Amino acid sequence: MVTTPPPPARPKPRRALRWIMTHPERLRPDKAVGIKEIRAACPELDAAIEHVRGFAGLMHEHRGEDLPARIARIDQDALPHLSQFANGLLHDLDAVTAGLLTTWSSGQVEGQVTRVKLLKRAGYGRAKLDLLRTRILLRT
Incomplete structure (x- = not known):
């Protein structure tokens, strides 16, 4: 009789969120494998991770001019919470863009x-x- 090994335990949501919010180059190899597994298991989460990391890139590199294109990409996926977030950004797009373009903070x-x-x-x-x-x- 052949027994299959039990599937690996799912990570806790906080741990998965930490993996998502960490820059991919800074993830340790074991954590990179973990996030790869959860991305493969859930296509919606994979799309959300791509959007989150795209927004992080906009903020880190001060590329406010790319914001409308990033928002348009969100509308292509069926992710209601991210769409709601993107629509909120559209309400005051000029201020959000200006905030992304400036290098100073309050x-x-x-x-x-x-x-x-x-x-x-x-x-x-x-x-x-x-x-x-x-x-x-x-x-x-």
Whole structure:
């Protein structure tokens, strides 16, 4: 009697997502085999991975001018969630394209806002505007 080995265990969704979001060149060989197997098992997932990696390339290389073509490719596949995402991008295409074309970010501003909120919360609602202003300006 010939027994077939049991199929390999399916990866957990978080692990599969990590494989998808990692650049293919940075995947270890065993992880590359794992993502190859899940891509072969599900054609819809394979198409979604191609779209996700295409968008990642647009963001990493600041190629905002290629965004309409990328959105058109999504419409060719029957992936409702990605189509919904793409339609959301179309609502404000000029802003999204401009965001992809620029090399600067608002990270520094967001960090300052977070710091101000932290200082405000540290006063437990007792600190008035003059004390809060002094703590912000003195960076304490």
